[in-house]
Amino acid sequence: xxxxxxxxxxxxxxxxxxxYGFIFLPVVVLVLFSFQDSRIPIPPFxxxxxxxxxxxxxxxxxxxxxxxxxxxxLLSSMVSVVLGFLAAYxxxxxxxxxxxxFQGLLIAPLTVSYLIIAMGLLITFTELxxxxxxxxxxxxxxxINMPLCFxxxxxxxxxxxxxxERAARDxxxxxxxxxxxxxxxxxxxxxxxSFVLSVTFSWDEFIIAFMVSRFDxxxxxxxxxxxxxxxxxxxxxxxxxxxxxxxxxxLLLDVLISRTRRL
Amino acid sequence: MTEESVRFLDIGMxxxxxxxxxxxxxSITEGSYVVLLGPSGxxxxxxxxxxxxxxxxxxxxxxxxxxxxxxxxxxxxxxxxVFQDYALFPHMSIEGNVAFGLKxxxxxxxxxxxxxxxxxxxVKLGPVAQNRVHELSGGQRQRVALAxxxxxxxxxxxxxxxLGALDLKLRRQMQDELKxxxxxxxxxxxxxxxxxxxxxAIADTIVVMNRGSIEDVGTPExxxxxxxTRFTAxxxxxxxxxxxxxxxxxxxxxxxxxxxxxxxxxxxxPVDYEVAISIRPEHLHTEDKSGRIQLGTGYVTExxxxxxxxxxxxxxxxxxxxxxxxxxxxxxxxxxxxLTLYVDPDDAVLLDR
Numbered sequence: 001x002x003x004x005x006x007x008x009x010x011x012x013x014x015x016x017x018x019x020y021g022f023i024f025l026p027v028v029v030l031v032l033f034s035f036q037d038s039r040i041p042i043p044p045f046x047x048x049x050x051x052x053x054x055x056x057x058x059x060x061x062x063x064x065x066x067x068x069x070x071x072x073x074l075l076s077s078m079v080s081v082v083l084g085f086l087a088a089y090x091x092x093x094x095x096x097x098x099x100x101x102f103q104g105l106l107i108a109p110l111t112v113s114y115l116i117i118a119m120g121l122l123i124t125f126t127e128l129x130x131x132x133x134x135x136x137x138x139x140x141x142x143x144i145n146m147p148l149c150f151x152x153x154x155x156x157x158x159x160x161x162x163x164x165e166r167a168a169r170d171x172x173x174x175x176x177x178x179x180x181x182x183x184x185x186x187x188x189x190x191x192x193x194s195f196v197l198s199v200t201f202s203w204d205e206f207i208i209a210f211m212v213s214r215f216d217x218x219x220x221x222x223x224x225x226x227x228x229x230x231x232x233x234x235x236x237x238x239x240x241x242x243x244x245x246x247x248x249x250x251l252l253l254d255v256l257i258s259r260t261r262r263l
Numbered sequence: 264m265t266e267e268s269v270r271f272l273d274i275g276m277x278x279x280x281x282x283x284x285x286x287x288x289x290s291i292t293e294g295s296y297v298v299l300l301g302p303s304g305x306x307x308x309x310x311x312x313x314x315x316x317x318x319x320x321x322x323x324x325x326x327x328x329x330x331x332x333x334x335x336x337x338x339x340x341x342x343x344x345v346f347q348d349y350a351l352f353p354h355m356s357i358e359g360n361v362a363f364g365l366k367x368x369x370x371x372x373x374x375x376x377x378x379x380x381x382x383x384x385x386v387k388l389g390p391v392a393q394n395r396v397h398e399l400s401g402g403q404r405q406r407v408a409l410a411x412x413x414x415x416x417x418x419x420x421x422x423x424x425x426l427g428a429l430d431l432k433l434r435r436q437m438q439d440e441l442k443x444x445x446x447x448x449x450x451x452x453x454x455x456x457x458x459x460x461x462x463x464a465i466a467d468t469i470v471v472m473n474r475g476s477i478e479d480v481g482t483p484e485x486x487x488x489x490x491x492t493r494f495t496a497x498x499x500x501x502x503x504x505x506x507x508x509x510x511x512x513x514x515x516x517x518x519x520x521x522x523x524x525x526x527x528x529x530x531x532x533p534v535d536y537e538v539a540i541s542i543r544p545e546h547l548h549t550e551d552k553s554g555r556i557q558l559g560t561g562y563v564t565e566x567x568x569x570x571x572x573x574x575x576x577x578x579x580x581x582x583x584x585x586x587x588x589x590x591x592x593x594x595x596x597x598x599x600x601x602l603t604l605y606v607d608p609d610d611a612v613l614l615d616r
Contacts, residue, residue, distance in 0.1 A: 160348060166317060167350035170337045171364035171415060181363075185354040 027243060034236035041233045052237040062238060065222035068134055069203060072218055076141035077198035081191055083142070084149025089183065092157040093165070103154070109147045117143060118211040125212060132214040140208035145198040152197075156190040157183075189257055196253040200246050266293040267329070268451040269314065269419055274323035276309055276475075283309045284475045287323065291419075291468075296445050296452045298462040301472035302498070307455045308423060310472070314453065315421050316340045328418055338367075343412035344421040348428070349404045351396045357383070357407050358392040364415035382414040385444065402433050409441075413448060420445075422454040426461060434458075438465050459499050463487060471495045488543075493614050496541035503547070503586045504614075505540045509533065517613065522581045523559035526606075530613030539614045544587040545572070546610035549594070555605040561586065566596040577602055 006013070033041035035048035056062050087106055091099050109117065121140050130136060161183070168182045169175075184191065206220040213221060223238055267290055274287035284306045291297050299307035312318040314325060316337035325332040327341055337344075343364070352360050361382050365375045383389045386406035396404065405425060412420055425441070426434040442465045445452045456462055462469050463483040471479040471486060471494070479486050479495040490496040493504060507521035509532050516527045519538055532538055548555065561579035568574075572589040575596050579586055588604065590596055 160350075163346055163348055163350040164352060166337070167344065167346055167411075168352070168363065170315065170317075170342075170344045171411070172338045172367035173363075174338060177367065182352060186352075188354070 030236050031240045031243070034233055034240040036233040036236070039232055041231055041236050052233040053241075055234050056238050056241070059234075062219075062222055062226075065217055065219045068216050069219040072134055072138045072141060072209075073199045073202040076138040076202050077145060077195050079138075079142050080145035080149045080198045081195045084146050084194060085153050085184075085187070085191065087146075087150050088154040088157060089179065092154055093162065106150050107147050109143060110151070114144065114205070114207045118208040121208065122211050132212050134213065134216050134218075136212040137209045137218060140212050141198075141202040141205060144205070144208065145201055148201070149194040149198060152194040153187060153190055156187055161186055193253055193257060196249055200249055203246060203249075204242060267291070268293040268295075268327065269453070270326040271310070271314075272324045272326070274310070274313060274320045274325065276306075276313065276318065276320050276322075282475055284313075284320070287477060289470060289477060289480065291451060291453065293328075294449045294451055295467040296442065296454065296465055297468045297470060298466035299453065299455045299470050299472055300457070300459060300462040300466075300498075301478075302457055304474075305457075305472045306475040307470075307472045309475075311344075311421050311423055311453065311455050314419070315342050315344050341418035342421055343415055343417035343419075344423065345405075345408045345412050345425045347424045349408040351404060351407055351411070353396050356393050356395060357388060357399070360396065360407055361411045361414050364411065368415065378414055382410040385413070385447070386410045401429055402437060405429065405437060409444070413444075413450065417450065419451045419453060422452060424455055424457070426456070426458075434461065435464075441465055463499075469499075471498060473498070489612050490541055491615050493539055493541070496612070496614060501544050501587050503542045503544065504584075505542065505582075507538060507540065509536045509538055519613070522583070523579065524556060526556055526611055527608055528611045528613045529609070532613065541612045541614055542586075542606055542610060544574070545589040546606055547586060547588045548605045548607075549590065549602050551603075551605050555607055556611075558586075558604045558606055560601060560603045563596045563598055563600045563602060566590075566598070575602075577604065579604070 032045060032047075034052055035045075035050070036052070037046045037049040090096065091103055091106075096102065118140065121136070121143065125132065125136050164186065165178050165182055168178045173181065204220055205218075206224065209218045210221050210224065217225075219238070219242060223235065223242070226235055226238070269289075269291040271287045271289040274284055276282075276284035287306075287310060299310060301307045309318065313320050316332065316335060316339075319334075332340060352363065355363070358379055361379045362375055365378060370378070380389065380392070383392055386409055388403060388406055388410065391399065391403065396407070399407065405428075408425070422441075426437050429437060438461050441452075441454075445465075454465065466483055469479075469481065469483055469486045470477055471492075473494050478498075479491040481489075481491075486495060487499050490499060490502070496502040496504065505521045505526075507519040507526075509517050510520045510525065511518040512532075512534055515529055515531075517530050517532050517538075518525055518527050519540060521540065526540065528540060530538075547558070551557065559579050559581070561577040561582070563575050564578050564585060565576040566573055569589075572592060573594065573596055575588045575590055577586045577588050586604065588602070596602075
């Protein structure tokens with residue numbers, strides 16, 4: 001009976017296998033050949049070996065880039081969340097003339113390609129005489145992530161939350177207390193989600209980081225310059241690391257959100 | 264004992280082109296339970312929001328204990344609100360919710376704890392003080408909201424359809440409890456609802472509102488038995504409205520000629536005026552007794568048993584609209600049955616408008 005059902009569902013199952021294969025095969029290949037023993041990451045697989053991971057950890061430039069990526073990711077995401085929250089709070093709660101216009105203006109960058117944003121930033125920084133550095137990369141990442149944080153947080157500030165804030169005010173809380181004691185704790189899952197999403201976007205963002213950085217670079221830029229000297233299992237290893245970090249962070253987010261959802 | 268708690272002076276409110284309130288004048292006695300009753304869109308919630316400081320009226324002024332409330336924000340008013348959706352803080356324990364207002368008022372920890380546990384005991388929630396909001400039932404949440412507002416000892420407690428989200432049985436139970444708590448704490452309660460049974464059960468004073476103005480103010484008995492306006496007569500329970508013309512004025516009584524009969528009712532309206540008379544369905548009788556007036560005969564078109572009475576629709580000769588009649592439990596009507604209806608002149612109410 002089980003086999004007949006399997007047979008009946010065969011087209012559906014093979015479709016699912018194909019789809020997931022299509023999505024995940026490149027990642028699987030990348031990760032698999034990061035454990036390759038020989039110098040060329042192509043079949044046949046002759047691992048497993050961890051020597052390429054060791055090589056990365058020994059690579060001073062790679063480790064610097066990793067540290068830069070983490071710093072830029074955390075700081076730019078923090079700024080994005082704070083700015084996004086303040087913008088969402090004021091547009092959702094205060095009677096600002098033209099609120100819808102400002103809302104549209106804030107979300108608009110989401111539709112612009114990173115390449116265009118990168119070029120715009122490059123021109124602006126050059127014009128203003130701001131030297132290219134990790135700071136400018138961070139500013140670039142705030143530019144792309146703040147609209148996202150704004151959109152997520154704004155969508156969570158509904159009528160019910162507004163009423164709870166009203167209750168707090170009614171009980172004698174002043175504006176800052178309402179924000180810190182009620183709005184922020186109630187929005188905590190959304191704040192955390194937008195922070196983590198920002199970190200992952202910043203973590204593997206390449207074009208902006210490439211165009212507005214100079215000597216200190218982030219990990220994707222470092223990987224790119226490494227790729228120019230040809231494929232080797234070391235690139236696979238660092239790629240796998242980047243992927244795994246993103247994966248773990250998203251997993252963490254999912255667990256946390258589903259735990260707080262029950263409140 | 265008749266100290267004034269709240270006074271509305273000629274309050275008007277408009278939202279753009281929409282007029283929400285017009286010429287509201289109302290005094291609320293200290294320590295009374297006032298119910299603002301009316302259909303949705305009647306302006307009762309708007310009035311409550313103006314009193315709570317969530318809306319600024321476009322005209323007029325409000326005084327609480329003689330103090331002008333113009334420009335005083337909600338946080339600074341001696342009012343506290345129980346919201347329709349309770350608006351509890353989901354990220355705090357029940358205790359945390361109740362303690363919030365006291366923390367904002369910087370009440371020292373020791374005093375705060377005593378007051379919180381007293382408030383929770385009053386609404387019988389002591390055992391669940393450490394629970395989270397999502398662990399409580401609807402009725403329990405309602406009590407938390409009540410305790411949270413009462414613990415700050417407001418001069419006036421505002422309740423915005425506080426029982427609206429509860430099922431009927433719980434609602435009836437909670438309304439008795441609300442009334443008991445109000446009597447115990449002695450705070451002025453201003454309660455908004457569209458449920459006239461709820462209003463009658465708990466109010467000391469009912470304020471009937473419709474289309475942004477006050478239709479009637481009085482005790483539940485007064486408002487139900489002697490409604491001032493046609494709207495009140497229809498909104499507070501069922502009513503039969505007879506129209507007629509005043510033919511004679513003598514002392515406290517006027518004689519009104521209706522389609523079927525001449526009726527002497529209490530009132531002061533000049534001769535020849537068109538007036539309306541309200542008669543409650545339970546005030547129509549099938550037996551003649553001394554002093555009763557005969558309204559005429561008609562036949563039963565619809566009927567149904569309602570537990571405490573039989574509800575009938577009786578089509579009368581020469582009346583435009585059929586009359587609604589409540590017959591006693593023992594009198595089982597039949598379709599098409601001929602009935603002669605009588606009314607006590609004291610039960611017929613002359614309506615001002």
